[in-house]
Amino acid sequence: MTRSGRPALAVVGATGAVGTVLLQLLSQRADVWGEIRLIASPRSAGRKLSVRGEETEVVALTEEAFDGIDVALFDVPDEVAARWAPVAVARGAVVVDNSGAFRMDPQVPLVVPEVNPHTARIRPRGIVANPNCTTLSMIVAVGALHAEFGLRELVVSSYQAVSGAGHAGVRTLREQLSLVAGTELGTGPGDVRRAVGDNTGPFAEPVALNVVPWAGSLREDGWSSEEMKIRDESRKILGLPRLPVAVTCVRVPVITAHSLTVHARFEHEVTVDGAREILATAPGVVLYDNPAAGEFPTPADVVGTDPTWVGRVRRALDDPTALELFVCGDNLRKGAALNTAQIAELVAVPDRLRPSAP
Amino acid sequence: MTRSGRPALAVVGATGAVGTVLLQLLSQRADVWGEIRLIASPRSAGRKLSVRGEETEVVALTEEAFDGIDVALFDVPDEVAARWAPVAVARGAVVVDNSGAFRMDPQVPLVVPEVNPHTARIRPRGIVANPNCTTLSMIVAVGALHAEFGLRELVVSSYQAVSGAGHAGVRTLREQLSLVAGTELGTGPGDVRRAVGDNTGPFAEPVALNVVPWAGSLREDGWSSEEMKIRDESRKILGLPRLPVAVTCVRVPVITAHSLTVHARFEHEVTVDGAREILATAPGVVLYDNPAAGEFPTPADVVGTDPTWVGRVRRALDDPTALELFVCGDNLRKGAALNTAQIAELVAVPDRLRPSAP
Numbered sequence: 001m002t003r004s005g006r007p008a009l010a011v012v013g014a015t016g017a018v019g020t021v022l023l024q025l026l027s028q029r030a031d032v033w034g035e036i037r038l039i040a041s042p043r044s045a046g047r048k049l050s051v052r053g054e055e056t057e058v059v060a061l062t063e064e065a066f067d068g069i070d071v072a073l074f075d076v077p078d079e080v081a082a083r084w085a086p087v088a089v090a091r092g093a094v095v096v097d098n099s100g101a102f103r104m105d106p107q108v109p110l111v112v113p114e115v116n117p118h119t120a121r122i123r124p125r126g127i128v129a130n131p132n133c134t135t136l137s138m139i140v141a142v143g144a145l146h147a148e149f150g151l152r153e154l155v156v157s158s159y160q161a162v163s164g165a166g167h168a169g170v171r172t173l174r175e176q177l178s179l180v181a182g183t184e185l186g187t188g189p190g191d192v193r194r195a196v197g198d199n200t201g202p203f204a205e206p207v208a209l210n211v212v213p214w215a216g217s218l219r220e221d222g223w224s225s226e227e228m229k230i231r232d233e234s235r236k237i238l239g240l241p242r243l244p245v246a247v248t249c250v251r252v253p254v255i256t257a258h259s260l261t262v263h264a265r266f267e268h269e270v271t272v273d274g275a276r277e278i279l280a281t282a283p284g285v286v287l288y289d290n291p292a293a294g295e296f297p298t299p300a301d302v303v304g305t306d307p308t309w310v311g312r313v314r315r316a317l318d319d320p321t322a323l324e325l326f327v328c329g330d331n332l333r334k335g336a337a338l339n340t341a342q343i344a345e346l347v348a349v350p351d352r353l354r355p356s357a358p
Numbered sequence: 359m360t361r362s363g364r365p366a367l368a369v370v371g372a373t374g375a376v377g378t379v380l381l382q383l384l385s386q387r388a389d390v391w392g393e394i395r396l397i398a399s400p401r402s403a404g405r406k407l408s409v410r411g412e413e414t415e416v417v418a419l420t421e422e423a424f425d426g427i428d429v430a431l432f433d434v435p436d437e438v439a440a441r442w443a444p445v446a447v448a449r450g451a452v453v454v455d456n457s458g459a460f461r462m463d464p465q466v467p468l469v470v471p472e473v474n475p476h477t478a479r480i481r482p483r484g485i486v487a488n489p490n491c492t493t494l495s496m497i498v499a500v501g502a503l504h505a506e507f508g509l510r511e512l513v514v515s516s517y518q519a520v521s522g523a524g525h526a527g528v529r530t531l532r533e534q535l536s537l538v539a540g541t542e543l544g545t546g547p548g549d550v551r552r553a554v555g556d557n558t559g560p561f562a563e564p565v566a567l568n569v570v571p572w573a574g575s576l577r578e579d580g581w582s583s584e585e586m587k588i589r590d591e592s593r594k595i596l597g598l599p600r601l602p603v604a605v606t607c608v609r610v611p612v613i614t615a616h617s618l619t620v621h622a623r624f625e626h627e628v629t630v631d632g633a634r635e636i637l638a639t640a641p642g643v644v645l646y647d648n649p650a651a652g653e654f655p656t657p658a659d660v661v662g663t664d665p666t667w668v669g670r671v672r673r674a675l676d677d678p679t680a681l682e683l684f685v686c687g688d689n690l691r692k693g694a695a696l697n698t699a700q701i702a703e704l705v706a707v708p709d710r711l712r713p714s715a716p
Contacts, residue, residue, distance in 0.1 A: 157515035157619040159569045159608065174540075181539030182532075186613030192658040210658035211517045211610055211617055213670050213684040218649050221630065222672045231675065244676035248619040248684060250517065252569055253611050255544030259569055261515040261606040263621075272579065291576050300550040300568035312571050314580045317589065318602035326571040326606060 006034035007348040008068055010093065012084065013075035014038035014049060014058055017166045018098060022075065022337035023051045029341060032349050039065050039072075066091035071344045074098060075336070089126035096343045098130040098336055100225075103233060105129070110236045112136065113342040114284040115143035120346050128343055133335030134158055134215075134226060134249065135233040137258040138327045140308040140334070144282035145275060145323065146238055150267035152321070153244045156230060159252045159259040160215055161299060164331050165202040172201025173253055176208035185209060207253050215249040224249055256332055257299030262325040269320040272313055279310050284334070289313050297328040306333055364392035365706040366426055368451065370442065371433035372396035372407060372416055375524045376456060380433065380695035381409045387699060390707050397423050397430075424449035429702045432456060433694070447484035454701045456488040456694055458583075461591060463487070468594045470494065471700040472642040473501035478704050486701050491522050491693030492573075492584060492607065493591040495616040496685045498666045498692070502640035503633060503681065504596055508625035510679070511602045514588060517610045517617040518573055519657060522689050523560040530559025531611055534566035543567060565611050573607040582607055614690055615657030620683040627678040630671055637668050642692070647671050655686040664691055 009026075013019045019040075026036060027050070036051050038058045045060035059065050061084060066072060072093040074081045081099035088095050102108040102125070109119040110129045120128050131139065142151065162169035176196050185191050186209040196206040205212045216225030231245035252259075279287040288297050289311040296311035308329045316322035329335055367384075371377045377398075384394060385408070394409050396416045403418035417423050419442060424430060430451040432439045439457035446453050460466040460483070467477040468487045478486050489497065500509065520527035534554050543549045544567040554564040563570045574583030589603035610617075637645040646655050647669040654669035666687045674680035687693055 155513045155621045159517070159610070177535065177539040181535040186658060187661060189662045190659055204652050204654075205656050206658055209612055210656050211612060212656055213617070213619075213654050214649065221675075222647070222649060222670065223675070224649070242676075244674070246513075246621050246674045246676070246680065246682055248670060248682055250617075250619065250684070252517070254567055254569060259571070259608075261571075261608065263513045263604050289580070291572065291580060291582070294562050296562075296571050298563050298568050298570055300544060300564055301548055303545060304547045312580065312606060316602070316604045317579075317581070318600075318604070322604065324604055324606055326608070 006032065007070035008035040008037065009033045009344060010037045010039055010066060010069040010072040011075070012039045012061060012072055015040045015044045015047065016075055017163055017170070018075040018332055018336040021332040022073065022341060023049055025333070025337050025341050027052050032345055037065070037069060063087055063091065066093050069093040071096065071348050073340050073344055075340070085127055094123065094347050095127045096130060096340050096347065097127055098340050100132065100229065102127050103129040103131065104236065110233060111343050111346070112139055112143065112237055112339060113346055114140045114282070116237055116239065117346055120343060121350065128347060130336070130340045130343060131233045131237060132226070132229040133164055133331040134160060134258050134260070135230050135237070136335045136339055137308065137329035137331055138260045138262055139234060139237055140282070140284045141279060141310045141325065141327050142234070142262060142264060143238060144278050144285060145264060145266070148278050149270050151238060151240060151243060151264060152267055153265040154234065155246045155263040157261045158247070158249045159254070160249060161254040161256045161258055161331055162207060162251065163256040164215070164258065168202050170255055172199065172203065173207055173255065175199055176206055180208045203251060207251055210253065212251040213248065215251055254299045255303070256330060257303040257328055258331040258335060259299050259326065259328045262327055263316070263322060264325065265319065265322040267321070270315060270323055272315050275313055275323055279313065284308060285310060296326060299328050302328045303330055305330060306338055308334060364390065365428035366393040366395065367391045367702060368395045368397055368424060368427040368430040369433070370397040370419060370430055373398045373402045373405065374433055375521055375528070376433040376690055376694040379690040380431065380699060381407055383691070383695050383699050385410050390703055395423070395427060421445055421449065424451050427451040429454060429706050431698050431702055433698070443485055452481065452705050453485045454488060454698050454705065455485055456698050458490065458587065460485050461487040461489065462594065468591060469701050469704070470497055470501065470595055470697060471704055472498045472640070473595055474597065475704055478701060479708065486705060488694070488698045488701060489591045489595060490584070490587040491689040492516055492518060492616050492618070493588050493595070494693045494697055495666065495687035495689055496618045496620060497592060497595055498640070498642045499637060499668045499683065499685050500592070500620065500622060501596060502636050502643060503622060503624070506636050507628050509596060509598060509601060509622060510625055511623040512592065513604045513621040515619045516605070516607045517612070518607060519612040519614045519616055519689055520565060520609065521614040522573070522616065526560050528613055530557065530561065531565055531613065533557055534564055538566045561609060565609055568611065570609040571606065573609055612657045613661070614688060615661040615686055616689040616693060617657050617684065617686045620685055621674070621680060622683065623677065623680040625679070628673060628681055630673050633671055633681055637671065642666060643668060654684060657686050660686045661688055663688060664696055666692060
């Protein structure tokens with residue numbers, strides 16, 4: 001605790017795509033923190049970033065950087081988190097980690113404050129994990145429906161924004177768009193690929209005028225790591241370790257905000273009216289669903305907002321126990337920075353769970 | 359029949375997006391036709407278009423335009439087809455119609471030559487219907503798997519190209535891309551919408567830097583007409599009138615080639631090797647599936663080609679009877695013009711079924 005009596009927060013990876021949004025959020029949310037210390041790689045040390053209206057100097061990631069810190073938020077690659085999170089814990093901090101390093105560790109809770117806040121209390125390793133951005137972009141809505149109807153199966157397809165691959169993903173799409181705008185490309189086999197050349201950045205294929213059915217690295221039997229994360233993390237967050245989950249992940253030329261189609265089958269018959277009532281009142285969810293008036297969420301409309309937006313709510317025509325949804329959420333906010341900040345507040349001030357205002 | 363002894367073909371709607379591709383295909387395919395007559399609205403009459411290397415004058419749509427025609431291909435809006443297809447039949451032509459006007463008429467076969475060619479023989483109204491472009495972009499692959507494994511359920515999400523909405527769809531995306539390229543748009547709520555203004559063309563929302571979960575018109579209980587088409591047409595083509603089919607249709611900023619994720623459940627246990635063997639040998643299908651080598655289909659790579667491309671073949675991790683696929687096909691070729699041309703050849707020369715060479 002600082003002298004003011006408020007807990008001290010560290011942000012590790014403050015200069016990355018998620019770190020940048022996190023600093024904005026910390027400046028906007030009800031302030032529970034004493035010191036906020038910014039930590040990054042030695043390369044970024046000395047840079048000054050604005051947080052809560054104050055220019056704050058970035059310090060290099062060292063053991064001593066965690067002295068006096070109560071909660072440390074990590075937004076760094078898996079291998080950096082795996083090495084440094086235990087260091088921060090040893091120095092006395094609770095770590096909230098947004099990498100994949102600890103999510104499936106049975107000794108580490110995987111927390112979405114609107115869905116399973118109680119699990120954040122028991123953290124034998126001193127670490128709480130933040131889910132993957134794609135899981136987070138749908139799980140608040142799915143969790144609310146599960147609490148009422150009892151989930152039996154998920155079939156999910158993603159429409160993932162390029163900022164899920166960080167600053168490099170955004171830069172790559174912007175550069176590719178400049179190459180294809182004003183042209184007649186996209187009408188002959190491979191013409192976009194030839195125009196883009198080697199400039200595919202973090203993606204396997206050109207993403208401008210294209211969709212790319214791949215995200216992450218190759219796992220067993222043809223699955224991508226991103227698809228496995230959505231399955232495994234959804235099961236852990238919902239407390240349904242044997243839930244059947246089928247996922248296909250696809251990258252789309254959107255800057256920020258992931259979208260997903262969700263086919264969710266429940267224990268018993270469901271009604272659209274019942275589902276809409278749940279979604280309309282669930283914390284952190286906005287129901288935006290009136291196609292007669294042209295109302296359904298799209299990523300370009302929800303980017304920069306906190307909630308999970310849900311539209312296109314329908315009951316499956318051939319299965320009264322299944323619902324179809326289209327879900328959008330900002331992958332840098334609820335999908336990463338916001339959920340991390342919410343967990344940090346939950347850890348620091350456990351009696352004040354703060355779901356994001358819709 | 360013309361004096362040459364070959365059947366005479368009419369193309370109605372020769373100047374549209376699908377008509378344009380159809381004329382290219384008729385110039386490339388093995389030639390079974392005598393005269394090819396081009397028909398369009400009076401507004402386009404007198405224009406000259408190239409087909410089989412000859413400049414051919416477009417004639418206006420009138421009753422007399424069908425005199426001497428054996429097979430008439432219609433690529434026009436539903437209401438034009440509903441009015442004029444019976445006129446062409448009355449004048450002695452067999453109509454192959456690519457609109458939605460007759461697809462679900464029980465007296466009209468709905469034909470995909472690789473899947474149900476035999477149904478084209480019985481046509482009490484003199485009309486054969488061509489499926490919707492989104493159905494066609496996946497049904498050849500799904501049909502091949504069904505023939506071997508017996509389909510029990512489909513859950514499908516689409517990634518639909520703008521040319522599915524015709525020339526106006528393509529023009530709209532190109533104009534929007536010119537407005538967003540070189541900007542920092544796509545990071546704040548509604549900034550793309552404000553930049554695009556009223557220029558949304560045939561779409562409900564901006565489609566550049568966005569995905570739009572809507573295609574077609576509103577049907578009962580929140581379903582879109584496009585989603586209902588995929589369900590109803592898949593059932594009719596596969597001869598499975600009670601097949602459970604759940605669909606969500608989403609427009610993406612791709613010029614041409616529709617993509618779909620497919621979760622297909624079968625009667626019995628399936629294997630990935632078995633599925634791959636079927637897809638590798640199915641007429642009109644190309645299996646392109648080696649993620650370790652970065653090989654999976656994308657719309658920018660398959661646009662302008664004839665086959666249905668299939669990748670990301672996986673068995674559901676939690677259901678040994680289900681497969682996951684990612685499927686891409688050119689919505690103007692196999693999705694429209696090519697299938698229409700194939701049906702016309704099947705009707706004109708019934709013993710010479712010509713699946714497209716992969």
